[in-house]
Amino acid sequence: EVQLVESGGGLVQPGRSLRLSCAASGFNFDDYDMHWVRQVPGRGLEWVSGISWNSDNMGYVDSVKGRFTISRDNTKNSLYLQMNSLRSEDTALYYCVKDGPVAGTGDYWGQGTLVTVSS
Amino acid sequence: ETVMTQSPATLSVSPGGRVTLSCRASQRVSNNLAWYQQKPGQAPRLLIYGASTRATGIPARFSGSGSGTDFTLTISSLQSEDFAVYYCQQYNHWLYTFGQGTKLEI
Numbered sequence: 001e002v003q004l005v006e007s008g009g010g011l012v013q014p015g016r017s018l019r020l021s022c023a024a025s026g027f028n029f030d031d032y033d034m035h036w037v038r039q040v041p042g043r044g045l046e047w048v049s050g051i052s053w054n055s056d057n058m059g060y061v062d063s064v065k066g067r068f069t070i071s072r073d074n075t076k077n078s079l080y081l082q083m084n085s086l087r088s089e090d091t092a093l094y095y096c097v098k099d100g101p102v103a104g105t106g107d108y109w110g111q112g113t114l115v116t117v118s119s
Numbered sequence: 120e121t122v123m124t125q126s127p128a129t130l131s132v133s134p135g136g137r138v139t140l141s142c143r144a145s146q147r148v149s150n151n152l153a154w155y156q157q158k159p160g161q162a163p164r165l166l167i168y169g170a171s172t173r174a175t176g177i178p179a180r181f182s183g184s185g186s187g188t189d190f191t192l193t194i195s196s197l198q199s200e201d202f203a204v205y206y207c208q209q210y211n212h213w214l215y216t217f218g219q220g221t222k223l224e225i
Contacts (some may be wrong), residue, residue, distance in 0.1 A: 007122040022122060038165060042222070044206065044217060044218070044219045044220050045155075045157075045163065045206055045208075045211055045217040045220075046217065047208075047214070047216065047217065050213070057144075057213075059213040059214060061214060062120070062214075078174070095163075100165055100168060101154075101168055101172075101174065101175075102151075102153075102155075102168050102210070103210070104151065104210025104211075104215055105153045105165055105168045105208070105210055106153075106155075106163070106173075107165045107174060109162035109163055109164075110162065111162060111163065
């Protein structure tokens with residue numbers, strides 16, 4: 001059974017940093033691209049960042065470029081998102097998403113970890 | 120950035136009915152279009168990819184169509200468990216984008 005378990009969320013002041021982690025199991029982690037997608041409670045979905053299976057390619061939404069860094073450790077079946085210079089508009093539930101049957105789709109999602117940026 | 124626009128924002132329908140949701144892309148995305156269903160308190164679930172291919176385990180009452188910039192998701196014979204929010208997503212370009220969602224309510 002595929003499982004994606006996010007951790008690392010919490011309450012943080014503007015300008016501070018946070019590192020999200022996602023522990024993956026139930027599939028060959030190093031065969032798939034992975035993504036972070038966020039959702040403000042009660043609002044829509046926003047793709048934040050993605051990383052290729054071998055870490056050769058990464059992408060970011062414009063609003064986080066230069067502040068967030070995605071990475072992965074295939075030996076630990078883990079995905080990470082380092083978030084620096086956090087802003088109030090980064091407040092959201094962050095989902096870890098496994099690439100689906102076609103690259104760019106998400107067939108398995110974690111339950112999310114909530115990041116709240118507030119003073 | 121490819122902007123995805125869904126319509127309508129909310130759709131009121133009756134169980135057993137048929138409904139069509141629309142999604143328009145601001146530029147051509149070929150058939151690189153997916154649909155997701157999200158219920159309250161749950162993560163999204165992949166329904167359709169490649170504009171018209173049902174994901175594993177998705178019932179046949181869900182169907183997708185379209186190519187280029189205009190896409191539709193049709194749900195025939197609505198079941199009570201189908202009332203949820205539906206999102207389209209383009210994955211044609213590395214900056215993936217979602218529509219704002221259509222809420223299906225009874």
